[in-house]
Amino acid sequence: MLDKINSEIIKTENDILIMLDNLLEKRDSEWWNNFYSDKEKPIPFFKNIADENLISYFDRELIKHGKALDIGCGNGRNSFYLAQRGMEANGIDFSKTSIEWGKQIEKEQSTKVNFLCQSIFEFQDKPESFDFIYDSGCLHHIKPHRRNQYLKTILKYLKPDGYFAMICFNLKGGANISDYDVYRDNSMLGGLGFSEYKLKTILEPYFEIIEFREMKESTDENIFGKSFMWTVLMKKKPL
């Protein structure tokens, strides 16, 4: 008991974040390693195809070239697309198994992606050096008390005129629970669903929203498109 009293001391704001991390059911890198261990599982995002909205940004020439970061890149399916469209593609994911899978695909198709096995919360690079930051399905797994830290990381590394885009669960796809419920039930229930109001409330203090819409359901087997996702394209608001 004395050990606990001496180790579980809350003295800084960071200690509060760590305490909240510990309240919730674990969904750490080990959990994701296990998730990616069977590549044959019928998971839609296990296929090496890019997101419908991401393709549309390039087709409309909103995103053109430069340095890109794919946050929570998994097996790198969107990172490969970024590289194929001429960007310097960097994919970060804290799951070793997903990154190894990405590196294996990289060898097979000889498309260059710089894979980094690390948590986004430990990411370090030159500030304001990315033209494009993308997140396909990571934000809805970020614990509510870590969300601000996550957004500040994007703000730190995005160029002033760069774009940030993401897809995340809407209420058809993710858990229909509030941020408070996460702590009442000690769980993110497989990924949070966002209402339009909630997502805009979280993003708008930092970003000017250029496009906010439901992802288009795709019948093309070479495109990932699911209407249970929101897609958002944004620019950084000036400080």
Ligand SMILES: C[S@@+](CC[C@H](N)C(=O)[O-])C[C@H]1O[C@@H](n2cnc3c(N)ncnc32)[C@H](O)[C@@H]1O
């Ligand atoms: C739903 S999967 C999406 C994977 C990929 N973006 C795709 O669409 O195929 C979410 C990914 O986020 C990663 N992830 C979750 N939290 C992370 C963190 N703190 N840092 C880096 N990656 C994280 C997981 O390992 C997982 O690969």
